Amino acid sequence: MKKIIGADIGGTNSRFAVFIAHEDGTLELSRSLWLETQKASSFLNLAEQALAQGVPLSPDIIDAAVFAVAGPVAGKRFLPLTFALAALMVSTPGWK
Numbered sequence: 001m002k003k004i005i006g007a008d009i010g011g012t013n014s015r016f017a018v019f020i021a022h023e024d025g026t027l028e029l030s031r032s033l034w035l036e037t038q039k040a041s042s043f044l045n046l047a048e049q050a051l052a053q054g055v056p057l058s059p060d061i062i063d064a065a066v067f068a069v070a071g072p073v074a075g076k077r078f079l080p081l082t083f084a085l086a087a088l089m090v091s092t093p094g095w096k
Contacts, residue, residue: 002063003030005055009069013037014046016055018062031055 002021007014018031033055040046051057 003056003061005057005062005065007050007065007067009043009046009067010037011070014040014050016050018055021063 001023004019004021004027005016006019007016014035014037016031016033016035017029020028020030022028031054033050033053035046035049035053037046040049047057056062
């Protein structure tokens with residue numbers, strides 16, 4: 001049995017879900033949370049809010065994670081720099 005966290009980090013709302021992956025290949029929703037992204041001062045603050053509301057974010061508990069992160073748009077063009085910065089933040093030592 002493995003635990004997977006999935007998150008959709010949008011400009012307005014962020015959704016977190018924790019799933020249990022069973023040996024037979026089925027997924028069971030264990031926990032879900034909806035937060036207002038605009039009320040968070042940073043991605044780290046958003047993660048702290050999720051953690052405080054029972055979403056496990058520690059690598060000691062979670063076996064895999066998938067994050068969909070919204071980025072800024074200029075006109076009709078996506079600016080991918082934000083994704084690179086988010087990936088850097090997640091890979092920063094001590095971030096949980």
